[in-house]
Amino acid sequence: MDIHAAVVRSFDAPPRYEAFDLPAPSDEDHAVVEVLAVGLHPRVRSGAAGSHYTSTGSLPMVPGIDGVGRLADGRAVYFVADDVLGPMANRTVIDTRRSVALPVGADVLKIAAAMNPAMSAWVALRRRVPIEPGQSVLILGATGSAGQMAVQVAKRLGAGRVVGAGRDKARLDALPEVGADATVALSEDADATAAALADAACEVDLVIDYLWGKPASEAMMALLLARSDRSRALNWIQIGSMAGPTIELPSVALRSANFRLQGNGQGAVSTRAYLAELPSLIEEIDNGGLRVNAQAEPLTEVERAWTTPEVPGVRTVLIP
CATH class of the missing domain: 3.90.180.10 (Medium-chain alcohol dehydrogenases, catalytic domain)
Incomplete structure (x- = not known):
């Protein structure tokens, strides 16, 4: 045909x-x-x-x-x-x-637009590292479409505090409207960025990373060095690589802290697990959540x- x-x-x-x-x-x-x-x-x-x-x-x-x-x-x-x-x-x-x-009468435009960018954070926080009520989350790359959606997803799934980090100032300034409690501007000044991340997000429980590359490597060290209790788990969930496909990570980052690095994507979570999450996510999108x-x-x-x-x-x- x-x-x-x-x-x-x-x-x-x-x-x-x-x-x-x-x-x-x-x-x-x-x-x-x-x-x-x-x-x-x-x-x-x-x-x-x-x-x-x-x-x-x-x-x-x-x-x-x-x-x-x-x-x-x-x-x-x-x-x-x-x-x-x-x-x-x-x-x-x-x-x-x-x-x-x-559902009958569902907005097909919204669902087609939102399912993919929302699914990465939704599955990450429900299947990869299930978020516990009140935990805090840093979204690295929060000014992208998926990152902006991740801010909303984290809040809807019970995050007590969400920090959004990104480069686009206008979009960064708009993140509080969708649930961000704090924002961090990522700049070319590595020292200033590290200090800002340490101040706003060193005590978070989870990081959802859409950037990878040099920004992720620098952010990891900034958070770990400023953490008050390095034995408290920090779960880093790698999803996107907008800033580069590889990182340089000192081995001390893994030895000196309870730092758990893992990814979320096709292969990291089974197709069956992804499919099991679709109805609840569709409901969230369709009801305006x-x-x-x-x-x-x-x-x-x-x-x-x-x-x-x-x-x-x-x-x-x-x-x-």
């Missing part, structure tokens, strides 16, 4: 809207859905560029990692993309075992939408 989709034929070029062949469902667990909305997430961009660690290098491909669709019986579902075909198309094939029915700003763009204009700089704090959603 011919469909129309955003098709990647080169990792060096944005996808183009063109005809594509829709494979038939392979078994009873797979079904064709009419796609209603697909988020254009950073993870989608890295996959389409062949740079994500899960990339197979195979082309052509239809990008996307999740979406909202309508089954043949009329039910709307949120789905995690199948390995066969991405969701940036007017129709796609999904594994129904990796989908969740949406998590604020999201979405900008709808037609799928026919995917090439333009792909190359247009995103407005900070706004997630682009493609609508077939």
Whole structure:
């Protein structure tokens, strides 16, 4: 069956809207859905560029990692993309075992926009290192879309204090509106940044890190050196690498403190565990518990939408 989709034929070029062949469902667990909305997430961009660690290098491909669709019986579902075909198309094939029915009247735009950026922190704080009521959290990279969402998620899951750290001053200043109790500006002045982090966040229980690279390495040492009781656990959850793929970490950081470093992502948490968290997260988004700003763009204009700089704090959603 011919469909129309955003098709990647080169990792060096944005996808183009063109005809594509829709494979038939392979078994009873797979079904064709009419796609209603697909988020254009950073993870989608890295996959389409062949740079994500899960990339197979195979082309052509239809990008996307999740979406909202309508089954043949009329039910709307949120789905995690199948390995066969991405969701940036007017129709796609999904594994129904990796989908969740949406409440009647659910805002598909909000759900398509928010599930991916919210899921990283949601799963991290419920499955990777379950947060305890009243614990404090530092969000490193809080001025990005996922980081801003993580501030809200931490509060909704019971954090007593949330500190947001990032570079974008305007977005940093707006974080108290979504739940941040304190903010730290990350600057080129390493000493000033370390002092500010130590002052605001040295006693936190958890760190959610979307940056990695040099900012993470410097932040780790700043927090550990200023901590009043180094035997009290500090759980560092690495999620993104916006500032670089590697860090330099002195071994003393692991020997001189109760410092636990781990990641959260595909492979660190099972698919089953991720799927188990979807209904509760959908409910939070749909009932307004998590604020999201979405900008709808037609799928026919995917090439333009792909190359247009995103407005900070706004997630682009493609609508077939």
